[in-house]
Amino acid sequence: MESGPAVFAGAAFTLFGAGLLLWTSVRTRLREPVADGVSPLAATVLASLFGAAFLAAGIWTLTRP
Template structure:
């Protein structure tokens, strides 16, 4: 019963991280801004780090099961 929250949190972090990385990659590939008003390289790096961090949290949550 205690693994249900870990599975839910892992799924949420995994979906968010994968979606953010896919969206960031698609925007960067088409040379469109990831964040308006920010430098393109900086916004790609920060969004990529946030996506990778979310995926790392998903792996950690699934490891708690």
């Protein structure tokens, strides 16, 4: 069974990663900037990569024995 801090960390990583991916996709679909003062392509790619990485880290943390 997972310990309390591992469940909290996994949930935090998962929620942050999913939220970042959702926010990035909505901003991109509405053709609004993802980050001010940055290339739109670079901001979208980096935000998507970090969102996927946080989501994967959260899932990995929650599924560890």
